[in-house]
Amino acid sequence: MTANPKTRRKTSLTQIRKGMLWFSIAAAFLIGIRHLMPGEATSGGSFDTFCPFGAIETAWKYITSGQTLKSTNLLNFAILSGVLAVSLVAGRAFCGWMCPLGAAQEGLANLSRRLGGGKRRVRGKPSPAKLPIRLPAKIDRPLRYVKYLVLVGVIIASIFTLFPPLHGFCPARAVFSFKLTSGLLWSVLITFIVTSMLVERVWCKYLCPLGASLALFNKISPVRLSADFQNCNHCGRCDIECSMGIQDVPDDLSSVECIRCLECLETCARKDALVLKVIEP
Ligand code: SF4
Ligand code: SF4
16 A cells, blocks of 8 residues: 555655754764863863854843853854744744754653553554653643743843853753763753653753743744644544644644644644645735
8 A cells, every 4th residue: 555645745754853853962962072072172162052042141241242151152143043043934843853952852752651661652542651741731831931931030140140051050961961060960961861751842841941932933933834624623633642742733733832843743644634834924
């Protein structure tokens, strides 16, 4: 039996996304290894200079003095510009397609599912695995606002610090830099691994200030998912697959939580119930 063209198109999008996530993990580890080389840490800029959020952390210092916070430089602004360009076109697609921390969380959730007995998982059906869990709505909903508080807190703190405020406990440094120079970073690493195995994309949902910065782009970006309610029968398959835990996916496709991973599109069995399209301005 041959797959119809629609199925092939959707599957290839998923494969490209998975490939990009693997690439982002490899790139992050390579940057971490590079800074272990003799002389590289001082000559090539720090691990932090590759972080798009580093530009937001150092923006106040740069605007007010023309200098950047320690461990950041203009490369942060160049990388943030690229992320913003992607976001202008496709909302939080950076989170779903390019972020190494997002990729690590997906990998850890998959590992957790397998360890928890979810090997025979069928798309669109609840996994038999006990983990990862979804937090109850009354806990999940208020926690989603924490990432905005983190963003505001970091911006305010950046006025008073020499290093980027997240420098000492950034999960990207803990996971990818190979420089666990403090007990705090070890704690962050262990917490990140454990919580990502307990709750899917826990960092993206509740804590990431970069995700918070990009959230509003979901409301204006032209490339987005759209539901056709003539074809959707509200079967709920897409809700089950959404790693960001969006409730009623077809009704909430411009949610600030959507990371444009397209798992809902991949899962939907109804022809043209969900479509990826470009909205005209
Ligand atoms: S969009 Fe597809 S998977 Fe989602 S509820 Fe509608 S028919 Fe089901
Ligand atoms: S709504 Fe669809 S594209 Fe958005 S995060 Fe959920 S599964 Fe991914």
